[in-house]
Amino acid sequence: MIRKTKVSVKICVGTACFVQGGADLLLYQDFLDPVVLANCDIEGVSCIGGCKDDTLKTRPPYIQIDDKIYGEMTQDKMCALLSEVVHA
Amino acid sequence: MNNVFIDVDYAQIYKHGQKIGGDVFLLSRKPDSNQIVCTLSDGLGSGVKANVLASLTARMAHKLSFSDMDLTHSAKLIMNTLPVCKERKISYATFTIADLRHNSDEDVQVNLVEYDNPSALVFHGSEPEYWESEKIDLMREGAFKKEVLGRSHLNLTIGSRLLIFSDGVTQAGMGKALPLGWRLKGVRTYAQELIEQNPDISSHDLSYAIVQKAHTLDRLSAKDDITCMVVYVRKPRRTLVVTGPPFVPEHDQLLVEKIKQFEGKRIVSGGTTAQIVSRILGSPLKVDMKCWSPDVPPCSVMEGVDLVTEGMLTLSKVAVALEQKKSSLTLANDAVKKFIEVMQDSDQVHFIVGTKINEAHQDPNIPVEIGIRRTLIGRLRKALEEKYLKETSLEYM
Numbered sequence: 001m002i003r004k005t006k007v008s009v010k011i012c013v014g015t016a017c018f019v020q021g022g023a024d025l026l027l028y029q030d031f032l033d034p035v036v037l038a039n040c041d042i043e044g045v046s047c048i049g050g051c052k053d054d055t056l057k058t059r060p061p062y063i064q065i066d067d068k069i070y071g072e073m074t075q076d077k078m079c080a081l082l083s084e085v086v087h088a
Numbered sequence: 089m090n091n092v093f094i095d096v097d098y099a100q101i102y103k104h105g106q107k108i109g110g111d112v113f114l115l116s117r118k119p120d121s122n123q124i125v126c127t128l129s130d131g132l133g134s135g136v137k138a139n140v141l142a143s144l145t146a147r148m149a150h151k152l153s154f155s156d157m158d159l160t161h162s163a164k165l166i167m168n169t170l171p172v173c174k175e176r177k178i179s180y181a182t183f184t185i186a187d188l189r190h191n192s193d194e195d196v197q198v199n200l201v202e203y204d205n206p207s208a209l210v211f212h213g214s215e216p217e218y219w220e221s222e223k224i225d226l227m228r229e230g231a232f233k234k235e236v237l238g239r240s241h242l243n244l245t246i247g248s249r250l251l252i253f254s255d256g257v258t259q260a261g262m263g264k265a266l267p268l269g270w271r272l273k274g275v276r277t278y279a280q281e282l283i284e285q286n287p288d289i290s291s292h293d294l295s296y297a298i299v300q301k302a303h304t305l306d307r308l309s310a311k312d313d314i315t316c317m318v319v320y321v322r323k324p325r326r327t328l329v330v331t332g333p334p335f336v337p338e339h340d341q342l343l344v345e346k347i348k349q350f351e352g353k354r355i356v357s358g359g360t361t362a363q364i365v366s367r368i369l370g371s372p373l374k375v376d377m378k379c380w381s382p383d384v385p386p387c388s389v390m391e392g393v394d395l396v397t398e399g400m401l402t403l404s405k406v407a408v409a410l411e412q413k414k415s416s417l418t419l420a421n422d423a424v425k426k427f428i429e430v431m432q433d434s435d436q437v438h439f440i441v442g443t444k445i446n447e448a449h450q451d452p453n454i455p456v457e458i459g460i461r462r463t464l465i466g467r468l469r470k471a472l473e474e475k476y477l478k479e480t481s482l483e484y485m
């Protein structure tokens with residue numbers, strides 16, 4: 001099953017995230033599965049706020065999927081997470 | 089900062105086959121007294137000998153213009169000093185000195201002294217101005233011919249231009265396409281056409297176009313050195329660079345007011361700052377996912393601001409690019425390139441630096457390369473002033 005509404009994905013392009021691996025995530029066109037890509041609304045955000053939030057127990061780079069913030073993001077983790085959400 | 093910007097540039101082509109010019113152009117600016125002196129001298133003949141004559145003349149004329157000495161007296165002094173040509177037993181170099189001064193208002197006063205060069209041209213917009221210069225007979229002892237100086241006081245306002253050139257321009261095409269050469273009238277008409285086509289044409293482009301035209305009239309084999317200098321008085325192009333949130337949030341509003349009221353291009357550099365501006369202006373911030381490179385985070389688009397970039401990384405790359413005077417053509421299509429393009433196109437850059445400390449950068453994992461905002465802006469200003477001769481100013485908030 002594929003979700004009816006598109007998944008909203010925000011990639012942080014703020015300084016802290018960008019230098020700690022966020023730049024790699026911006027290549028999402030290349031590493032994401034086309035089906036996943038087609039079902040996601042991906043945009044950049046200058047600082048999602050994760051870097052200033054002490055309650056989060058993770059580190060940059062951050063992305064936000066729908067309303068949830070995920071830290072220490074990598075290309076692989078992003079692939080896995082998104083295909084999970086898209087195919088849920 | 090000045091309300092007037094004086095754009096001076098010149099173009100030159102040497103006589104065919106010569107590796108050195110007999111036309112010499114000098115330019116100095118004295119920023120504290122708002123004085124600019126341009127001198128064009130054409131030495132007898134061409135090549136090295138002419139260059140020596142012209143260099144000497146131009147250099148002296150130049151130095152003397154900055155002194156209090158009367159210009160007629162200066163001219164005599166120059167001619168007495170010039171070495172005498174062995175073959176023709178004369179010492180000779182023509183010259184034009186334009187001494188430009190502007191005070192706090194938008195007028196530029198020009199003191200023009202001409203000796204045997206083609207008469208200078210003045211345009212207000214694309215309209216040529218005609219005037220009579222005061223003639224002064226030098227009556228120098230031992231002169232080999234009658235020496236008459238032309239002296240004029242002119243007034244340039246915003247949109248005016250002054251054109252000075254050597255006889256290589258007015259005599260271009262002589263005996264070929266045009267029996268009497270291009271002549272002053274031809275140059276005037278051509279310059280007028282160019283200004284009509286492009287009212288904001290820079291001095292660089294205008295002088296270049298005139299010299300090229302003269303060269304073509306000479307069928308690309310210049311009969312004499314061809315030199316043209318243009319002074320263009322215009323409104324300065326201004327840019328505002330805002331980086332960093334103000335020290336206290338109460339000043340956010342004030343910062344945005346300053347951005348709104350600024351006349352010229354606006355750059356906001358820094359994610360947090362951009363978010364503040366976006367919130368108060370009520371214009372949404374959209375990240376441009378096409379405009380980035382591995383070292384430089386994407387720029388964003390926001391109505392009311394011409395360029396929105398990330399802060400530290402972008403600014404430090406901009407500083408390096410400016411210091412190395414990199415051409416924007418060689419840069420990747422990212423925020424740094426856009427930033428540099430705006431800088432190159434501005435005459436005056438005003439920086440507003442917010443002094444709030446960014447908690448995100450207290451992280452020990454961030455590379456040391458990310459210096460403090462102030463240091464970066466200091467480097468930017470230094471490079472802009474020293475390498476690009478721009479005016480800059482700074483304000484902390």
Ligand code: FES
Nearest residue numbers: 012014017050051
């Ligand atoms: S810079 Fe990415 S969350 Fe702040």
